[in-house]
Amino acid sequence: MKLTQDQLDQFETEGWLLLPELFTPEEVDLLRREAVAIYDEQRPEVWREKDGAPRTAFAAHKYNEAFRLLGRHPRMIRPVEQVFGESVYLHQYKINAKSAFTGAVWQWHQDYGTWKRDDGMPEPRAMNISIFLDEVMPINGPLMLVPRSQTAGDLEASHDLETTSYPLWTLDEKTVTRLVEQGGIVAPTGKPGSMLMFHGNLVHGSAGNITPYPRKIVYLTLNACSNHIRTPTRPEFIAHQDFAPIQCVDDDALAKLARSGQKAAA
Template sequence: MKLTAHQIEQFDRDGYLFFPSIFTPAEMKVLLDEVPKLYALRRPENVREKDSEAVRTNFAAHLYSEPFARLARHPRMVEPVVQLFDEQVYMHQFKINGKMAFAGDVWQWHQDYGTWMNDDLMPTARAMNVAIFLDEVNEFNGPLMFIPGSHKQGALPAGHDTSTTSYPLWTIDNDAIRKLVDKGGIVAPKGPAGSMILFHGCLVHASTANLSPWNRVAVYLSLCAVSNHIRRFKRPEYIAHRDFTPIAPLADDCLLKPYPVDLPWKDGTPSSAYETEKAA
């Protein structure tokens, strides 16, 4: 999948691209059928909401789930990022965010690069997210909110919020958000399952709690240019990966055909994944 010149210009201006229904219902069913099995596991990769058993985030499923291992190598998700960076990419982070009905908590205003920079010592913002909706996203079930153009501010000052939710995040204060919104406004891409968003690592974004009766499950591939790999292993490996091998995309039909993939963690999280150190 290649981006057009117009799409590249739009990404540079707004910091994101939205592709409604880029995956088929059959492709989404393969993934969505796997999610309950993953969320039921008692593995460290499942981070649950602060006051409930609902899964907030599942990490690293591409290392132990065959359908998600194939998604991690899908050309529709990988090739546009390779094109924008003009360089091969590796998987910095892989997560399935739950935002479950009635229980999905907020994600505060933040930039993903803020965390990658502060926690992982990623040198520059040559990394970005590609998200795919496994459920329909509407105005009621906590859609992602973006501030268009905010990526052009670079890495903004952020504070480490370790108490609002079950997952610590480097967040941006309200005064800064007001100024950014006055300039760029807020958008919230919505659409059917199978829609995809590609967004810049410095794009400021957030989402509200999900008080609706509809789940809003989405997968995020955080892809980083190989030369821009992280320099510090402060976080466990299942959160910030340490394998900088370039991703080799599979064929475009990889979600519907059983292409062989490695599943190195299928029998459990290796002890090495818990190890952290000050410098790579």
């Protein structure tokens, strides 16, 4: 799996890139079923909205075989290695729920701001890559991105501990307005199995989901090994401290598991 020069140029300029339907329906069906089962578990890695609906599940690669394979899948790992020019390790792994009718907002923010302040990450040489497990539509709370905002660098932020159940370093309205006037807003949508990758400093957020259509997305934060975190303050299941380079599995590993009929829980 290699990005073309045009794709690399888009990522460099716009700060994001969407690869439609990179994973097959067979692979996505397996991951979707496993995600629903994980949300039903009562464990510290599963965080919930204030009304009790699932918000996100951390570190699924440590207790679920399907998500372990996804976290080492070459279709996810190789493009990021290509962008950074070196091996990467897994800094964070989460499955965001955005449940039907109850999925809450994610405020406007930059991911690197959190990684720097909470985890001691030296540089923005990490990025989020995400796999759509459900169809992401304009109506069910898609991720909204501010193109080219990554060029603004690391912006001043405040720690929001009140809006949702998940604490976040958020941007003020004046800053977001200024950046949107320069770059606009895009909301990448696509079928299940599509993969979105975006720069660690790209400003983004999402509205709540008041539709009957859930919007589950897997997020891997991949960090260049040379850029490993120095002063983590969050639990290890949120900010991982195994800095070994990811060793990819075979490209058909997920498909084989789906066909095996075996229980995916590790």
